[in-house]
């Protein structure tokens with residue numbers, strides 16, 4: 306029977322030790338460099354030791370390589386995610402949704418034409434103010450606009466108003482200041498609603514009957530829908 310003794314792979318151990326030593330050395334050198342820079346109050350203009358610059362160069366190279374690897378790992382077809390909030394400070398009322406009944410639709414659900422845009426979302430979805438403003442209506446019976454809306458909120462944003470209806474819960478009070486993207490309610494199925502969704506309007510006054518196309522308005526504010 307032949308027995309082979311497994312010897313430790315010295316070459317590996319040596320390499321590891323050398324790397325560890327180099328790591329300590331680099332940290333020490335960088336530390337000294339930082340102290341030097343702090344004392345003189347300048348960094349780039351002052352000459353640095355060869356060891357420090359090579360260490361910095363090595364680090365930069367490693368970072369560049371890491372960035373390259375990261376970029377390469379990204380699928381080429383991936384598009385950058387649309388920003389949640391546009392530079393205007395406006396955003397969508399719900400994060401994930403399917404657009405259902407659109408503004409101006411005719412149907413048995415509405416006495417006249419559909420006055421808003423419906424966002425199909427499960428009940429309990431956080432509803433956010435689409436822009437910065439002040440809450441002017443909040444409560445049951447459409448907050449004064451009629452029981453068909455269920456629990457509702459209206460927010461004033463300068464010269465337009467946003468309205469959110471069929472809510473399961475209202476998280477704001479009249480007079481409250483809200484920022485764009487701030488949660489104001491949870492979606493639901495209250496009032497004259499055929500299933501869980503958010504009914505959303507943009508109005509020119511706080512009241513029913515002054516709605517304009519809400520999707521066009523949000524898009525004009527830089528929101529991607």
Ligand SMILES: [Zn+2]
Nearest residue numbers: 421422423504
């Ligand atoms: Zn609706």
